[in-house]
Amino acid sequence: MPWPLAKAQLNPAPSTAIDQRLSMNHYKFLHLFNIFNPSNAAPMSSEEIGDTTRLLPDSSESSTSQRSRWLFARLSAALLWGGFVTAIDESFVLAQNGQIASQFSQFRNSSLLIIVYAIVNTVSNPLLGKLAQKQAKSQVVIASALLFGLGNVLCSISGRWPLIVTSRGIVGLGGAGLGLMATILWSDTQSLADLAIWHSYSVVAETLGWVAGGPTGELLTDASSWRVMFAVQASCTVPVLALVLFPPRCTWPGRLEPTKSADLVPDRGTGRSSFDVVGAFLCVFVFLPPIIALSLGGEHLPWRHPVIISLLSVTVPAVAAFVLWELRTTCEPIIPVRLIFGINLSRPFICLLLLMISHNSVLFLLPLYAQVEYFGFARSHGIVVSVFMMSMTLGAVIGARFVKRYGPNLPLVVTLSLLAICSWVLSQGLTAPNHWLFLPTVGFVGLLAGTPPNCLLVCVIRFSPPQDRAVVISMFQVFEAFGGVLAITITSTSLRLLTMAELRQRIGTDPASEKMFKHFLEDVDYLGSVPSDMREAMQAAYGVAARKCCLIALTSCIAAVLSAAILPRLQLYPENLRSGDDLQAEVASDSETDHIDT
Structure with missing residues (x-):
């Protein structure tokens, strides 16, 4: 069934064109998060699976639309709050790293609290992106929030300098997941014309966190200790988990099934069934040495130090090895080179x-x-x-x-x-x-x-x-x-x-x-x-x-x-223009390829 016809059958009498487009985006968002209750779903035949006419539950459109919008608001709030909390953490550590390190007699190495966070945050992004492509996105958000909270708890109770530095790496891993998932989900649920607007909302949340983190952390540090601020940041992940883990109290009389359109689900028919473990190792090895060398060189170690020279010298061979492996591997590549x-x-x-x-x-x-x-x-x-x-x-x-x-x-x-x-x-x-x-x-x-x-x-x-x-x-x-x-x-x-x-x-x-x-x-x-x-x-x-x-x-x-x-010139005037719309999308109901209108 052609996509425009399928969309028309989903909402036979929408009140406005805007409501119709919002409704479709919310249902796609619900599928991407996989947080509907599958126990309430009715079984489907093999002919019905993948059919675009089965996107909506078999309930009245008004109640379904209201529930989907409410759930969309909950998930959006979770992601924006996650960006706000991670920005608070970065701002607080940037302002108080010297005082934290002084208590361990490590003032000269205070910037390690920032460097380790930045390194782990950067290196983990490609691996988290691949994980989000293979797993349910709700699971990635939950795991990221748990890691972020765990890292802050460890920072709060750490009694030794190596432990708090390692804990900052765990916080960086969780923060990378929260920031990445927000951008991925905006891109999956919004048109290209609205993508910049939603991304700007994430920027607003992060900026508010940056503005609030330093002063709030300073007040708590002066009143009690910097450990209290880390404990508060750990508790701030509870709203993210609550908004994502617990679905709204409503039943779905029908089943929410995705289409097999390329803009809804990943393409798993590439014939590459195994995860690229060697590529993951090489990916980390590509980014880790140069970032460490650039972060430590000049301030902590002289540029002529053997450690800096060794780290920089292995960067070019590591990049060459990674590119060659990703081009030749038969597994699922970490980065499509x-x-x-x-x-x-x-x-x-x-x-x-x-x-x-x-x-x-x-x-x-x-x-x-x-x-x-x-x-x-x-x-x-x-x-x-x-x-x-x-x-x-x-x-x-x-x-x-x-x-x-x-x-x-x-x-x-x-x-x-x-x-x-x-x-x-x-x-x-x-x-x-x-x-x-x-x-x-x-x-x-x-x-x-x-x-x-x-x-x-x-x-x-x-x-x-x-x-x-x-x-x-x-x-x-x-x-x-x-x-x-x-x-x-x-x-x-x-x-x-x-x-x-x-x-x-x-x-x-x-x-x-x-x-x-x-x-x-x-x-x-x-x-x-x-x-x-x-x-x-x-x-x-x-x-x-x-x-x-x-x-x-x-x-x-x-x-x-x-x-x-x-850069190639882009026009975003079509209201339904989505990322990847120039690619073919398969409609499973009639096994035909169809180009989405652009």
Whole structure:
């Protein structure tokens, strides 16, 4: 049966076209989560299985629609709350890692709490994407919430430094699953035109978590202990489990069965029955060494240290071995290499990597610059981060509307071009900032930065086959994280080297000055112990170095504009356009292939 005819039979007399489309999306969402009660389902014959006319239960349409919308709201709330809680955790640890590490006499290694979380979060994304493709998505959400809660409980009771660092890795694994599943489920249940809007809701939830996490954690830490904050975060996973585990108290008189359309269920007829264990190991080995090397190099270990050299030297052979194995394996591949490196997906992924380098470079520089330039003004760096994140959230919400109306190409090119101009303005004005114009500039940069990720997500999902959509989305998040690691590594190293060069040129190269420079670069509060004229010279040198580092963001942003200009042009005007609509969808009832209207 052709898809339009089947959809017409599902809702023979809908009140509006919008209700009809929402109803279809909710039923697809229900199937993807598999949380209806199968014990109430009536048995079906082999001829009925896969028939699109069996999508709806055999109850009245009004009550069914009401229940499906209520369940959709519950699941959406669970995913948004999960994103909010994971952002609270990241914000709290970012603000309190020094105090936590000090209690274990590990202040020099305090950043390990952040690095381990980021490494596990990045490396686990492709594996979780493959797991979500093979298993029920509700099970992945439940397992992720349990891991996140377990990791926070272990952090709360840890009495040794290695244990709390390991616990942060468990938290990172759970946080990766919660964030990934939200994006996957938005892509599976929403049209491409609405995908950017729903993704912007996730950005809003995460930003609220980032804003609330630091201050809330500081209040609880001052009132009792940082362990209490970890315990509170563990308890915050209970609403996620409750919303996903317990279905609404209603019976389904009929059976909710999916079609065998390619945009509803994964394609399991590839002849590859076994999971690619070797590919999973190689996948971890591809991402783990370079991320560890980039995270530890320069700050914890010198770049010439044998550990850093060894980690970087094995990266290229590991990538080559992984690609060759994934191309030749007879098992289910972890990452569809031919698809990721194909002409349609490689271009948005390259643009995303360049965008993340530019975005994170600016986000790394601005708070540090404010902390040094406005030394003595309490929480200046926190104000800069808050203004940037809140503006980016607003930009994501506004930009999603433009994406829905004009498609992703035009908003992407325009915002990237404006970001390049802003990077140039910052590179010219950081040494002698206009105080009343600094925060508005930060806010405008954040406003522009919220739109490009939504645009690129729509492009990536549009050109990914439905059976590989979960893995492609996981790779999208890997590129985001890896771009952030590259940006912070390159920017921090460049900032340190350039600042040292400026300080030596302005102040001197004697041993006493060198010692003073190292103290300044390790602890900005050292500025309070030096004479005023020396402090002004240090601030000026740091400003010059920060201005030069802004050229990293400018260069990367210009390259992102050029890569965005050659992306395939997409139009999202059809209301029912879904990801992968250019692929053939099989209708099991008549064994014919049909192209969904685009």
